[in-house]
Structures are given as C-alpha cells and as structure tokens.
Amino acid sequence: MNETASPPPAELGHHPPIEPEPGSYRDRNGSVFYRDGRVFRRLGARARENWKLLRDASFFGACRADGRIVDTWEATPSEGGLGPGILEHARVPFVSYPYEWPFGMLKDAALLHLDLMGQALGADMILKDSSAYNVQWFGARPTFIDVASFEPLEPGEPWVGYRQFCELFLYPLMLQAYKGIDFRPWLRGRLDGVEADQMRRLMSARDLLRPGVLLHVAAQSALQRRYSAGAGNVRAKLARAGFDKSMILRNVDKLGGLVARLSPPRMRTQWSDYDRTHSYEEAEFRRKVEFVGEAARHRRWKLAWDLGCNTGTFSRIVADHADYVVAMDGDWMAVEHLYQQQKAAGDPGSILPLVVDLCDPSPNQGWLGTERKGLAERGRPELTLCLALIHHIVISANIPLADFVRWLAGLGTSLIIEFVGRDDEMVQALLANREDQYDDYHPEIFEDLLATHFDIKDEQDLKGGRRRIYFATARS
Amino acid sequence: MHVNLRSLPFPVFLSGLFLGMSATGAHAYLDGGTGSMILQLLLGGMAGLAIAGKLYWYRLLALLGVKSKTDAAEAQARNTPQGRARVDR
Numbered sequence: 001m002n003e004t005a006s007p008p009p010a011e012l013g014h015h016p017p018i019e020p021e022p023g024s025y026r027d028r029n030g031s032v033f034y035r036d037g038r039v040f041r042r043l044g045a046r047a048r049e050n051w052k053l054l055r056d057a058s059f060f061g062a063c064r065a066d067g068r069i070v071d072t073w074e075a076t077p078s079e080g081g082l083g084p085g086i087l088e089h090a091r092v093p094f095v096s097y098p099y100e101w102p103f104g105m106l107k108d109a110a111l112l113h114l115d116l117m118g119q120a121l122g123a124d125m126i127l128k129d130s131s132a133y134n135v136q137w138f139g140a141r142p143t144f145i146d147v148a149s150f151e152p153l154e155p156g157e158p159w160v161g162y163r164q165f166c167e168l169f170l171y172p173l174m175l176q177a178y179k180g181i182d183f184r185p186w187l188r189g190r191l192d193g194v195e196a197d198q199m200r201r202l203m204s205a206r207d208l209l210r211p212g213v214l215l216h217v218a219a220q221s222a223l224q225r226r227y228s229a230g231a232g233n234v235r236a237k238l239a240r241a242g243f244d245k246s247m248i249l250r251n252v253d254k255l256g257g258l259v260a261r262l263s264p265p266r267m268r269t270q271w272s273d274y275d276r277t278h279s280y281e282e283a284e285f286r287r288k289v290e291f292v293g294e295a296a297r298h299r300r301w302k303l304a305w306d307l308g309c310n311t312g313t314f315s316r317i318v319a320d321h322a323d324y325v326v327a328m329d330g331d332w333m334a335v336e337h338l339y340q341q342q343k344a345a346g347d348p349g350s351i352l353p354l355v356v357d358l359c360d361p362s363p364n365q366g367w368l369g370t371e372r373k374g375l376a377e378r379g380r381p382e383l384t385l386c387l388a389l390i391h392h393i394v395i396s397a398n399i400p401l402a403d404f405v406r407w408l409a410g411l412g413t414s415l416i417i418e419f420v421g422r423d424d425e426m427v428q429a430l431l432a433n434r435e436d437q438y439d440d441y442h443p444e445i446f447e448d449l450l451a452t453h454f455d456i457k458d459e460q461d462l463k464g465g466r467r468r469i470y471f472a473t474a475r476s
Numbered sequence: 477m478h479v480n481l482r483s484l485p486f487p488v489f490l491s492g493l494f495l496g497m498s499a500t501g502a503h504a505y506l507d508g509g510t511g512s513m514i515l516q517l518l519l520g521g522m523a524g525l526a527i528a529g530k531l532y533w534y535r536l537l538a539l540l541g542v543k544s545k546t547d548a549a550e551a552q553a554r555n556t557p558q559g560r561a562r563v564d565r
Contacts, residue, residue, distance in 0.1 A: 220515050224512060225511070234510050254519065
C-alpha cells in the first residue's frame, strides 16, 4: 500500500459511540461500523491476512488511485479500544441501491465487478461474492466498497460468486434488454435478486437464442434443479478433476462481452423525446433558470435533492453550489439520459442520478427492516428542488397538498418549489380525464401551507402567472 | 409463445452429462450453488469441456460396473459445513 497516497492514519483515541452498519452482518470477517461520521471496517483474523495480500497487490493500488475501489487505509488503533485490524474507508456521499439505478448504472456496476474479478484473478485472488450492493457511486463514477470480498484463490476453486453475479447483475440486465421488463421492482422485491428458475420461466423459446440465455439461464436453472439436493463436495471434485483459474477467467471475459452488448430496446427509439423536456418558451425558461441559480447561491449546501429532476438541467445548476446533488425521477429513461450525459462529461462526482417514485419511495427493508434504508434515512437534504412536480404529486398521485408540504418540512430542508396553476396546460391535461376532487390545489392554499412551514425568501411569477416559483428556507 | 424448457433437449442433455458428478442423490443438505459451480465447466472453454468429458466417462464406467461408486462415501465424508459455498455480502 502506498502510504504517501493515503490520508493520515486515523486516530481512534476519543470515544464517540460506535454505530454498526445494519447491512453488513453477513460477513463476520469484515463488518462495517461508523464512528463520528467516519466509516470503518473491522477485520477478523482471516480477513486481516487477506487484506495484507490485497494491500500488496499492484492492481489494488491502481484501482484505489483511479477510484474503482473505494479509498481505504489502515486506521491506527489507540485507546479507543477497537483493537487491531481496523480499516477506514472514504465515505460514500449518498448510499444507493441497485433497485434505484437506471439500466446504464447497473450495467456499469456489472462491468466494474467483472473488471475487478479479472484484476484479482491476475494476482491469484478472487472476489468471494458478487453482490451488486458492493458497488456505490461518487456521482456517475462507480466504486467498489467491499475490500473484504477479496481473498486468495485456492487452487482448483470455482467462482463461488458466479450465481450471485447472475442473480443480481446479469438477469436483471437481461430482463430489461431482452424482455423490456423494468428490473427495479424485481430487485426491490427480492434483495438477493432474480433466481435462475424464475428467470428461465420468463424466457420464451425465442429468448433461448439470445446471447447468454441458453447457458447462463436455461442450463444453470436445469443444473440447479438437478443438484438441489447436493452432489457431495463439488468444489473438491472440481479441483481434483483439474478445474483451474483459466476457466474462471474465460467465463469472466465472456460475461464482460455479453454485458457490454446489452442495451434496453426502447432506449434506441425514444431517446430523442428527451431532448426537449419542458413546456416553456425560451425567455421564460431563462427566467426560471436565473431564479433557481440565484436561490442556490444563497449559501453552500452539503446535500441537495432534485425531486422530479427529469434530465437534470436544474441539478447541474444547483451542483455548482452544493457538495452533492441526488437527482431523482420516476422516469427511468430521463434518469438514464442524465447518467449517460454525466458520464460522457466526465462527471466530477457531483450528481447521483436515481430512479425514485416519490409516491412509492424505497422503504426500509431486509433483515430487521434495517438492512436497506429508506430514502430520507440515508442523508437529509439541506436544499430540495421541486420543479414542475407538485401537480404530479397532488393530481396524478392523489397525495393531499398539505401532506406533501409537511413531508418536505419534516426533512428540515430549504426549498425551491414551483406551483403549477390550474390554467397551465400540463395541469389541464392531467385533469382532462379524471374527476376534479382537488379542492386543496389552489395557489392561495399552497402559499399558506408554505408560509406555515417555511420562511419564504423570494418568489416570482412564471409563464404569465400560470406558474409561480418560490425560494423558502427551513424554519428552525 | 412460451415453451416449457423442461421439454427441450438441451437441459436434459446437460443433466445427463453431469450425472457423473453425483455418485448419489441421497445427501440431505441443500446447496443451491452446486449446479452453478458445475456449470462453470461448460463456461470454461475447451479445458472445462475436457474435464466434463472426463467426469462423464467415469460415470459411464460406473454404470457399466467397471468402476465402483466409491465417490459416494468419499463425498459424504467431505460433506462438512466448510465444504459448502460461502456467499457473503
């Protein structure tokens, strides 16, 4: 490990409370905990040996330097009583989950995982698991966070994480690419991913001819069924029969090619729809941009949320004045567009694009209901943008206006929010085919609610008075 | 049109090919990763296929009574928790 490239050794001398990461219980040999806002990993005896191997492997230094593996250094144990074998990791600005990623993010996370598998195998090491949750993001840059997953490759050992790679990466990508099925509800519905048997049932006869389906889906499902009752110590038998690293390398290499060629069919045809994404005349749009820019300049924000971000026009404006922006929209194509744009522009790690339906956001779930956290529990915003959003919340999703404003106030965030009036063509389109039961949807009621929970600092009419935009700060 | 894959010859062929890996089906423990590990022979290119062929050949010899099923007892002895797949997160 190149110590000169590392931050100074962490001192654990004072005693702020230790907070275990509830999603890190599986690996007894390398559990994560937090202390004083910093991220640590406690290594067991075996994991400590693995860490020494990893630390001295040349690929690790290179991957850490370019961010493919999260920056990691050895903490110095002192009177903190934490004992030896503690690593400290750079903190990921906002944790996200595969069921919130657009297709391109899951695909790039899969390719990163395969890349690291190849690198590790070159150093006679391997990743012992293939959890998609081990990839996190600095903006549009993926980083692998679970250094305790690297272990030495025993001679003749197969790739134990192969099945998990299929369930959490390959099958979800295939679902979207081959069937046009949104993979996110599947991953959210089962944290361990899509099983081979379920995947096989989703494949038609024609799908068997698509790349990778026959072997990775049909054959895997058949063999899993055949050997569900066990087949003795298969690992030992494979080793005795002459299984070796070259076979894993070939599988990893072929999987890399397969994943790289996957793309969602709709993306190719409807991409151009996203080039123009608003209902404003240019001059009016510029006024809105200026208002948002002026409000965002009010101060430096640690974390900003852009709710209903579309393709991220305003996320980028706010990113100039915030350490980190989480840009969310329920429309995965818009979020995909944002991700690809940020990636192409060499995103400095400032905007995290996520597919989130605000009316049904990611819940607390998994073991004890704490393994995967709900949205607001992963970091509360200091500034929140709700532009061209509120009519979708109140009219499309039938959420009472007062409830939505109260929810925003509960986040403790400042707000840039746009009220879209009843005479706006977007609202009229929403009301055209439904009973108008929205007695609460009026600008006066909205303004009263806003003033009750926030301090309104600035406001301005847009679109000839059909919309009005507000900048309001959190009331302490 | 959806087709029940069980009716397709390919998985059946594969299952037959890998019968040689299992000396007995009597083990009671569940290891969902077993089939996925065996599949890695097919995904391992020519070298993997050669091993699969070798294992199939032993299975054929056992069927013909040329080779006894000592693998079964051996496998049982090795059937320890440490021998199972570790899939941590």
